[in-house]
Amino acid sequence: MTSEIQLAGFGGQGILFAGKVLAYCGMLDGREVSWLPSYGPEMRGGTCNCSVTLSDEPIGSPTVYNPDILIVMNEPSFVKYINEVKPGGCAFVNTTLVDSVSDRKDIDIYNIPATAMAEENGLTGGANIVMIGMLIKKTGIISMDGIESTIRKMVPPKKAQLIENNMKAIRMGYDFE
Amino acid sequence: MAEERVLMKGNEALAEAAIRAGCRCYFGYPITPQTEIAAYMSKRMPKIEGGVFLQAESEIAAINMVYGAAASGVRAMTSSSSPGVSLKSEGISYIAGCDLPCVIVNVQRGGPGLGGIQPSQSDYYMATKAGGHGDFHLLVFAPASVQDMADFAVWAFESADKYRMPAMILSDGLLGQMMEPVVFPEISSAQPEKPWAAVGHNNARPHNIINSLYLQPDELEASNIQRFERYEVVKREMASAQTYLTEDAEIIVTGYGATSRIIRSAVNAARKEGIKAGMLRPVTLWPFPEQAYKDTLSTAKVYLDVEMSMGQMVNDVKLAIECKRPVHFFGHTGGIIPTPAEVLAQIKALDEKIRKGDI
Numbered sequence: 001m002t003s004e005i006q007l008a009g010f011g012g013q014g015i016l017f018a019g020k021v022l023a024y025c026g027m028l029d030g031r032e033v034s035w036l037p038s039y040g041p042e043m044r045g046g047t048c049n050c051s052v053t054l055s056d057e058p059i060g061s062p063t064v065y066n067p068d069i070l071i072v073m074n075e076p077s078f079v080k081y082i083n084e085v086k087p088g089g090c091a092f093v094n095t096t097l098v099d100s101v102s103d104r105k106d107i108d109i110y111n112i113p114a115t116a117m118a119e120e121n122g123l124t125g126g127a128n129i130v131m132i133g134m135l136i137k138k139t140g141i142i143s144m145d146g147i148e149s150t151i152r153k154m155v156p157p158k159k160a161q162l163i164e165n166n167m168k169a170i171r172m173g174y175d176f177e
Numbered sequence: 178m179a180e181e182r183v184l185m186k187g188n189e190a191l192a193e194a195a196i197r198a199g200c201r202c203y204f205g206y207p208i209t210p211q212t213e214i215a216a217y218m219s220k221r222m223p224k225i226e227g228g229v230f231l232q233a234e235s236e237i238a239a240i241n242m243v244y245g246a247a248a249s250g251v252r253a254m255t256s257s258s259s260p261g262v263s264l265k266s267e268g269i270s271y272i273a274g275c276d277l278p279c280v281i282v283n284v285q286r287g288g289p290g291l292g293g294i295q296p297s298q299s300d301y302y303m304a305t306k307a308g309g310h311g312d313f314h315l316l317v318f319a320p321a322s323v324q325d326m327a328d329f330a331v332w333a334f335e336s337a338d339k340y341r342m343p344a345m346i347l348s349d350g351l352l353g354q355m356m357e358p359v360v361f362p363e364i365s366s367a368q369p370e371k372p373w374a375a376v377g378h379n380n381a382r383p384h385n386i387i388n389s390l391y392l393q394p395d396e397l398e399a400s401n402i403q404r405f406e407r408y409e410v411v412k413r414e415m416a417s418a419q420t421y422l423t424e425d426a427e428i429i430v431t432g433y434g435a436t437s438r439i440i441r442s443a444v445n446a447a448r449k450e451g452i453k454a455g456m457l458r459p460v461t462l463w464p465f466p467e468q469a470y471k472d473t474l475s476t477a478k479v480y481l482d483v484e485m486s487m488g489q490m491v492n493d494v495k496l497a498i499e500c501k502r503p504v505h506f507f508g509h510t511g512g513i514i515p516t517p518a519e520v521l522a523q524i525k526a527l528d529e530k531i532r533k534g535d536i
Binding site for chain 1: 354357516
């Protein structure tokens with residue numbers, strides 16, 4: 001199976017990091033993975049996106065054009081990418097910063113006020129991870145066990161307190177209804 | 178025990194592998210999209226015994242520092258992106274003229290001029306035909322994955338030492354910036370003896386002189402002839418290609434580096450529609466793997482060359498197959514990456530021509 005994932009939002013929202021978490025988790029599962037960032041004269045507040053592919057076969061093009069799974073964290077990214085999602089795919093929308101709605105009936109759209117949830121729980125900047133929590137619940141492409149070992153590996157020992165914060169953010173997204 | 182897979186950017190994997198291959202001198206100057214190589218070297222080199230990282234005042238200074246380090250027998254490297262590599266061409270010619278081994282990395286971006294910063298393959302001519310003035314060649318390796326970025330760093334250093342010539346890793350912004358799992362190759366610590374190196378010896382032997390200046394024409398010609406005899410050996414021993422589903426392929430889609438990944442996706446899609454397409458990826462660009470192309474002639478009816486350039490490799494493909502089949506071209510430039518869907522459309526159009534008897 002191959003899952004093509006696109007993540008998009010403002011620079012500073014942790015788009016590239018969230019993509020890296022997914023790729024790292026896939027790698028620890030023994031799968032083929034690729035992660036490709038948008039790069040350019042970019043800055044905090046500009047738009048930012050990232051392609052991640054998880055597959056059981058060698059990955060050809062690492063650029064995702066029509067994602068199976070879309071994570072969008074701001075309005076411009078929603079407008080730009082929502083119609084690119086493959087029919088039968090799904091989109092995770094950060095409704096704190098996205099006002100538009102899509103009338104697409106051929107994809108599953110999951111709404112979550114991730115930025116507000118993160119801020120209300122003392123996890124400012126953790127909205128990206130909240131969204132991954134929901135992605136785990138709805139798609140199952142990675143497991144809760146997998147994400148925990150990923151976060152433990154990715155967080156450097158000096159910042160060990162971030163492990164619990166990240167897991168809290170994951171659980172918030174996972175339990176959101 | 179095999180090392181574990183780690184998730185790294187292509188640029189970082191190349192830098193780490195170069196250090197493991199014994200690179201002890203790195204000289205560079207920042208330019209997108211290769212700056213991660215210099216950044217990684219700046220962190221790691223000072224922690225390694227004998228390791229030198231130096232940010233030069235320019236690309237020209239950096240290549241001349243490589244020239245000096247290589248002359249002393251040290252494994253030395255520089256990296257840049259397209260406009261920066263243009264600046265290095267004088268130094269590269271001197272290094273080739275002195276028969277010195279070193280590794281030069283070009284993480285290509287769009288050109289000409291200052292161009293853009295997105296991925297491109299428009300330095301094929303520069304790498305394979307015109308790395309500088311004079312009669313010389315570079316070994317040119319074309320990685321297509323993050324694993325290749327690591328493996329080819331080692332391969333480039335070993336080959337450069339073996340044949341006493343500069344080696345280039347011709348990458349691009351896509352491979353440099355993307356992350357994939359990589360397993361670092363096991364490396365034997367043994368490096369070849371370099372009796373020609375200009376190092377201290379307490380007058381135990383005559384001085385070694387590293388020089389590319391020959392004022393006597395017959396001496397200069399003799400050095401060029403000797404070098405080209407060595408190139409013939411390199412052509413026999415180094416030419417390398419990768420094939421995918423070519424055994425029965427009527428349409429051979431060819432391309433190097435990152436583009437070969439897109440071709441692979443398109444070939445898979447074409448096969449699902451019953452089209453006999455295959456991929457031929459040159460792994461070394463100089464020497465060009467001519468025999469691998471000739472080997473596909475038994476089934477091939479047409480060739481399609483796909484590049485992120487205006488078609489710089491087309492003539493080498495035509496020469497390799499001695500113009501026995503038509504060679505079509507499809508590409509994008511300026512940082513636009515061809516999509517698998519676009520390549521598939523090209524394949525389908527060629528298949529239709531074959532079915533109609535037009536090819």
